[in-house]
Amino acid sequence: MQLSYWELKNWFSNVDYTIVGSGIVGLHCALALRERFPTSKILILEKGILPQGASTKNAGFACFGSISEILDDLKTHSEDEVVALVEKRWKGLQLLRKNLGDSVIDFKPYGGYELFLKDDEAFFEECIQKIPFINEVLKPVFKTDVFEKQVDRFGFQNIFDYLIFNPFEGQIDTGNMMQALLKEATSKDILILNQQNVSSYQDLNDKVEVVTNEISFTTNKLLFATNGFATQLTEGKVQPARAQVLITKPIENLDIKGTFHLDKGYYYFRNFENRILFGGGRNLDFEGETTTDLNQTKIIQDSLEQLLKNVILPKYDFEIEHRWSGIMGVGNHKKPIVEQLTENVYCGVRMGGMGVAIGSLIGQELADLL
Missing domain, CATH: 3.30.9.10 (D-Amino Acid Oxidase, subunit A, domain 2)
Structure with a gap:
């Protein structure tokens, strides 16, 4: 796609932080970064017209595990x-x-x-x-x-x-929650682009080249908040x-x-x-x-x-x-994966079906990796 000078200047130039995924984790990560870096350019890329995974599709349970789920977890995890x-x-x-x-x-x-x-x-x-x-x-x-x-x-x-x-x-x-988060992000000058599917990226040591279905650009840091879509990113751990x-x-x-x-x-x-x-x-x-x-x-x-x-x-x-x-x-463990993948690339994924409960915290932890 041939972008204009204005589009390149305002959306894809001098990008400090690019977050992939506009769900609960991605939006909380962006808001935490905005609080720490008030003047930075923060861009969120989302492959769907709305968050594609579970953030707008879950049942709206504010829960932390039923007794049978906890007993089941004790079979594969320590107390x-x-x-x-x-x-x-x-x-x-x-x-x-x-x-x-x-x-x-x-x-x-x-x-x-x-x-x-x-x-x-x-x-x-x-x-x-x-x-x-x-x-x-x-x-x-x-x-x-x-x-x-x-x-x-x-x-x-x-x-x-x-x-x-x-x-x-x-x-x-669930709908009210996500709409409120999206409004909050927009009000904090966080840019959100939908229907942008990240096909590849390359860490160039001082920045990251990001390739989507529409454009190639560079960002200082790249953060993945793609949860169930993170299989390749985590070598099968999700x-x-x-x-x-x-x-x-x-x-x-x-x-x-x-x-x-x-x-x-x-x-x-x-x-x-x-x-x-x-x-x-x-x-x-x-x-x-x-x-x-x-x-x-x-x-x-x-x-x-x-x-x-x-x-x-x-x-x-x-x-x-x-x-x-x-x-x-x-995955084979319920603990979320929040880690640095390369010099400038990070991820916060594997919510284990508890995204409503832990998504906000994992988004904050992902931002804290920086």
Whole structure:
């Protein structure tokens, strides 16, 4: 594309910091850099018309891990590592709320619940028995008990009568959050260019040459905040994980409020006003869902609808209004990767499905690498 002199001068000359990815991590990184370097030129490149990964496509859970997810993490991580992960997620949520304000992101502290299907009795019993242990493990972070057993009052079916409740969990409006972050970045003279796909880069020691689908230019520092799209960047340490989601039409007299986890966190649902937003099912086809394709599949969509009908909304008539997918970044470890790749290139990736919780903190940590 042949750019004008004015376009080259204002957008692509004397660029101090270029951030790839305009999601939660990328925007928080840019805002942290602006605070430290008030007169610098900061440019964000985004390959989609909106953030392409999960930042505008997630379910809006302000969570840090259900009891079954934490127990699962303890099988592959040390106790100290799991506590550090939960603490990072919790601190990230507080930072997000502080930066944007609860009213802006429509934060609702309804609490979080975990359901257990009737055919998973052994796992249900294990989670109930481990409540005191997990509460003790997390006490350094929350200073009080986190999880407790409660009777199901929502009328779910084909589950055990008891749910595990967590009062520290809440829900947000994902669209409001991202719109607020984008407005904040624009107000701080941070340049954002959409539909710019970075195809290659070369660190030239004193600067970095960046090549997109439209232009080649140089920047002093290059920072990647591409999460699920960072497989090549991290030599396979990050894998994409598609999350399929649907939302119902408004449901009359809906009496379900909160964020809910099912089947070790592989399914998750919440109310949004008088609708149910429901996602998950990646465990039905791990190989197929290791993709950056944003389509949906019949096996998972059918599973979501069956669970809505038989477990979540058995007493309600409902219709599906909309379906979509987002791309998370996962790996063999839940700890995010925040590191320097070359002299002038850095990355903050692998949110592990917890981008809402830790994205703000990882963006700040990415900026701090400089």
